[in-house]
Amino acid sequence: MLPQHDLIIIGAGLSGLTLAYFLSKKGIQPTILEGSDRIGGRIQTLRGALDTPLELGATWFSDMHPNVQSLIAELRLQSYPQYASGISLFQTKSFEPPQQFYVPESEAPSHRLAGGTQMLIDTLAEKLPPGSIRPSSKVVAISEGDGRLTVTTEGDRIYHANAVVCCVPPQLVATQISFSPRLPESATGILPGVQTWMAGTIKFALEYEQPFWRHKGFSGMVYSHAGIIMEMYDHTNVEENRFGLTGFLNSGAAVYPQEVRKELVLRQLADLMGDDIPLPSTYLDKVWNDAFVLDGNPVILRPHQHNGHPALQSTYMNGRFHFCGTETSTAFPGYMEGAVLAARSVSERF
Numbered sequence: 001m002l003p004q005h006d007l008i009i010i011g012a013g014l015s016g017l018t019l020a021y022f023l024s025k026k027g028i029q030p031t032i033l034e035g036s037d038r039i040g041g042r043i044q045t046l047r048g049a050l051d052t053p054l055e056l057g058a059t060w061f062s063d064m065h066p067n068v069q070s071l072i073a074e075l076r077l078q079s080y081p082q083y084a085s086g087i088s089l090f091q092t093k094s095f096e097p098p099q100q101f102y103v104p105e106s107e108a109p110s111h112r113l114a115g116g117t118q119m120l121i122d123t124l125a126e127k128l129p130p131g132s133i134r135p136s137s138k139v140v141a142i143s144e145g146d147g148r149l150t151v152t153t154e155g156d157r158i159y160h161a162n163a164v165v166c167c168v169p170p171q172l173v174a175t176q177i178s179f180s181p182r183l184p185e186s187a188t189g190i191l192p193g194v195q196t197w198m199a200g201t202i203k204f205a206l207e208y209e210q211p212f213w214r215h216k217g218f219s220g221m222v223y224s225h226a227g228i229i230m231e232m233y234d235h236t237n238v239e240e241n242r243f244g245l246t247g248f249l250n251s252g253a254a255v256y257p258q259e260v261r262k263e264l265v266l267r268q269l270a271d272l273m274g275d276d277i278p279l280p281s282t283y284l285d286k287v288w289n290d291a292f293v294l295d296g297n298p299v300i301l302r303p304h305q306h307n308g309h310p311a312l313q314s315t316y317m318n319g320r321f322h323f324c325g326t327e328t329s330t331a332f333p334g335y336m337e338g339a340v341l342a343a344r345s346v347s348e349r350f
Contacts, residue, residue, distance in 0.1 A: 212277050
């Protein structure tokens with residue numbers, strides 16, 4: 001006898017877990033199939049050698065994101081403002097000194113989550129019944145018949161469900177999941193060109209014993225047109241007893257080995273803040289181009305291409321198949337706010 005599930009969610013990122021949490025409050029207990037061996041999707045917090053929470057994925061939110069703020073409050077998690085005091089740097093040319101500027105204190109700063117954004121993921125997962133999330137269960141096919149959907153994962157594990165909600169990036173749906181019968185052209189014509197936010201992005205993080213940049217009067221904020229670092233920010237924890245820097249590297253750096261990226265990052269930091277800066281306790285970076293984020297070479301002509309498209313709001317397979325996820329959101333697509341909004345919208349259908 002094959003297992004029967006009322007509802008299956010594909011993907012244990014922020015949208016999938018938030019949807020499962022919202023549904024669980026209605027008495028619906030979905031099964032979540034996650035292709036990766038970890039949960040969180042484009043949220044990933046790792047610990048440095050000194051136990052500093054270091055973000056390699058989604059990090060910031062603001063007062064413009066009330067749904068994320070509300071979820072954080074409901075889960076009793078703590079947020080705190082992004083540090084921005086001191087001298088910030090803008091590097092226009094590699095052979096000129098960086099320009100110095102001050103960022104006025106904002107009345108509505110960006111915020112971070114105490115303990116790392118992974119706290120949001122882990123807390124949502126803890127709210128679900130044991131066994132709800134099934135990692136390393138990559139969905140490869142969905143078919144309709146006998147008034148239900150059949151979901152097949154790698155290794156030919158089969159599940160039956162009354163409804164399926166797909167919370168993975170739509171571009172991956174086009175390349176990695178086969179449908180029987182096929183989805184209509186109104187959907188299949190859009191899916192390959194839906195931009196996956198963060199795809200191709202390189203996030204880096206550094207951990208230090210002391211915040212040397214603060215001691216030198218710097219905010220840690222850097223914008224550069226000249227080096228491997230494009231953006232950088234202070235990454236100190238809420239207690240201010242673990243210290244770090246984080247930001248984004250030039251996308252062209254993906255061709256370098258990680259050790260070369262680290263060498264270039266440290267060289268640029270020395271150019272910006274002085275040769276006397278210490279070596280980091282930890283260097284981490286991540287190129288967001290793995291099989292759970294990007295597949296093939298989609299043609300993307302503009303930011304947020306097809307995000308929130310009407311075809312992603314529709315249901316398919318006689319109303320049994322639904323899209324969800326941040327790229328489907330009609331507001332703040334690509335952001336954590338979009339993921340929570342999409343989950344809230346889909347949860348209202350059940």
